Amino acid sequence: MIERRIASEVLARLGETPALALLGPRQVGKTTLALEIGETRPSIYLDLESDADRARLSEPELYLATHEDELVILDEVHRMPDLFQILRGIIDRGRRKGLRTGRFLLLGSASIDLLRQSGESLAGRISYLEMRPIDALEVPAADVELLWARGGFPDSFLASSDRLSQRWRQDFIRTYLERDVPMLGPRIPAETLRRFWTMLAHHQSGLLNAAEFARGLGIDNKTVAIWLDLLVDLLLVRRLQPWHSNSGKRLVKSPRIYVRDSGLVHTLLGLATSEDVLGHPVAGASWEGFVIETLIATAPEGTEAHFYRTAAGAEIDLLLTLPGGKLWAVEVKRSLSPKVERGFHHACADLSPQRRIVVYPGSEAYPLSDGIEVMSLRDAGQALLAEHRA
Template identity: 30%
Template structure:
């Protein structure tokens, strides 16, 4: 397709790993929800999987008015099924969706998308309980990009670009995409959730969080830097979580008698956004930037989280840190035991990479542990019961 003076517009549909699961669950549940950050591809995915459903976008004031004036008439006018986009904009509609879903008793009739976690609303979650399959669609994972044929042999490139579909579909420079994204989507969504008296302070907060990726969340310290109280910072953090900009990795504390740090750590769902907030202008700057280690850690943990979400599962991910500062970057909990993972941005393996894993093992002697080191080199092997894994295995 061309516009203007024969300038090409690229439309390359990268297949989403979540697609088949949504098709299967639409045959088993009356309501399917797809939540995730703005511009992560929710609408495109829903309309491609359910092409016969009627589409209603609640960003449009006239559609919100229709829902307010006669919600039952709106819902019952489309027996073929409905895709209700940005449905969090009309929270009063959820109870009527419940009524119609119960009346029709047909699966896959309602597809709900939202760029805010509407299930945080107790009334909404009660209305949908037992009727909805909950899914979350984040920006592209490295595996999705790899399977599309895009080159992913340079992790600095993926850290810098991130995974927002527009950057790939339309070949947009990330340094041009993210400033507009922040102003047109991110800030507006947060304004919908909380009352912001000082937008510049909120912008500063997001920048400060980008500089603290992989660090413990310290509300008091952030509040001091911004000149606001810690409760204000807490509400802003909650809004960023609910709109899928950041996520908090919680500490693992089961079966430990030793005092464990209880504060969560901060990560971004998209490393490209974090890079932009840090002022990184191209992929070459990632390699020499002081935050490279933290951004690589964010990339690995984010990929692990996306792999679970793309299976319709909540990520059972944690970190471990004791009161002496001994820390393991990532703990993956399962019925078989724990995956204990250290993440290192160095391309050459060093024996010192194993130090904290070994200290963790001494404290967790009664737990079945599968120890791993994920690093930025290209080779993978076993060493003394520890799997040394190349970052490239994340896309394999």
Template identity: 30%
Template sequence: MVKCVNLQFNCKLTHGVDLVYQYLSRSLEAGIQKATAEFPVVVLVGPRQSGKTTLLKHLFEAQYKIISLEAPDVRLAATDDPRGFLNLFTPPVIFDEIQYAPTLLTFIKELVDADRNRPGQYILTGSQNLFLMEQVTESLAGRAAVLKLMPFSRWELAGIPERYLPWEKEAGDNGIGTNLPVQSYTELWTQVLRGYYPEIALAAERDSRLWQASYVQTYLERDLRNLRNIGDLTLFQVFIRALAARCAQILNLSELARDIGVSVNTAKAWISILEASFQIFILRPYFTNIGKRLIKSPKIYFMDTGLLCYLVGLRDPEHAASGPLGGAIFENLVIADLYKIYMHRGEEPPFYFWRTLAGEEVDLLVEVQNNMIPLEIKISETPRKEMVKGLTSFQRDFHGKVRLGFVIFPGKTSLPLGPNVVTLPLMNM
């Protein structure tokens, strides 16, 4: 069941026509409402333009004052006299982009401690995970719930924010378990190129490449300088593009650093910055010895396929799907979508990949109640039995810990491909 209301954003096309977007319900809504009923402070983080402010306005505009700390004069008032500023804007209040005035956090802690049992006093938003979480940990430990909002998942964009994954419960009410709308191959890849940020995903009139170019430039100029002194922004942009070309691959950090002409430590620091600002996420290998997960080479995925395609220079759906990066982009789409689904439930995604020295590999492992769901992701619309080699090898090596395995593909029919392995059409995920 599609849940939406009309919202008017302050956005115009070049010819001056107002753009009217629909508000699409987000999967995180229930989690935010629960957190505000239980914690005195709720912190909502996520990349720029993921819809944090829009979501909070939709849920809380009638009950909360909303103060943006991005404006220089407001920021100056908050930093010059934090006590006076907080006395002026008493709870319940939303402080948007709190990273611009981190000194407020210590004073918010004092006010919360004076009325500790009152939930929902402050909602804070931010776009820089590393910096903000350091401040929250120091000032608001035990007082704040932290939630993360990413760009739309495919569920949310289809207007079905609440569903079960195929390996979870059976279908229930309110569209849970319902398949997503059928998309043609061209429609799917057109959306992959546009991406899933609300502003561009909801407005077919917008020039997606122009929006993506502006987003990357804004990110480079604003967020990076706030997080760390990068120095050569042009070289950093080359680094991002080189990393995008390696999406869904085992990351060889030494090779990447050598190709760009930077030290390995610099490459590590830049990856940390990209992860902290929610542009990428890291998938680590699975081992029975948990300690080994952190010392083996990971895979890198981009949070948004639109920005990924922009960074590698893809412009049309056919080239994106059939080109040399087609399989990696499709894998990125599926894993990023699952990642967002878990994040919007308020859960850290329990994801790994598996690869042996002999080259046997499973693209994604999802840990569910101490069991593993192995997923292979294939761009081909024609499933073949050889696609399950990695799945059957993993099932053999981890017998007793593995549930049904899936081959996710862009076709339309679910079929058995072997013992305990079935195909899973993307629209069913």
């Protein structure tokens, strides 16, 4: 078992709020974590993709009233959106009885639908957490390269061979295309959406050019935007927004696009092993996305993530605005002897960040000129975790 860092936060939130929504893509470990928590207290688990469990909730108020002293875990809760209005009344009646925290743990595989449904009915009664794939601080240092190659979904990372890991990811992609997307989003031919997802992998870390995607797929720009929104809402793709300021600089305004899990990037491109990845042009962009996902996952709550790029060539791969306004500038290099380009120096001169970090695949931390720190991904993540406690 891999101990997930989010577990302590889930327990803390359950002690503070009546309902907690734990969001994340399928197979990321939400159910496993929820069942582990359920074993520590009186609880009941209902899988709303199961006909039998949905039948139990044919009269939800009556059924849930018999379990008001237990933690009720509702898996794939977006399958029963009408439930949210009922939960509101149950939570409010419970509060009058002194039952104020730890009533419901809601698990969902899509962000936007769940947020909209629960936001309408459970405002002030629910907290949200995103459970991401395993990151570089949740595995031993020696396994970081394997994690990058296979991605952070537990069954993919823990597979007994590269072949089985690749097969698991292929099945995962197929399931999303043939089952989950039709259920949660517009009707899109599976093969066409696969081509789009693969194009995104080829353009990993690139600026969004909707017209280019539209030409390649024979669709219009508006359809590209709808499909991209869907993959973002399913927590499979990240749109990293550009930094905006009133500095008078001509800033790039298009977001950067990343397939969030590096293992899915590699499988979409037909790369099964670490050697395959290292010999492919996507290696640098894939490593960049892997680093960015880990640093966003370890950053304090409330941190905002952007990239910075001007028309003159000043550029920062990841700009983190921590609570309190601290700016961290992060450059990502896939080299054991990283060199910092002038664009990073110019960007730091524009923004004066508190910390200037170059993340590389080595293990030794050392300083460069102009206050730049070179460090491993694990060290950079640990530095961000330390900000939680600062």
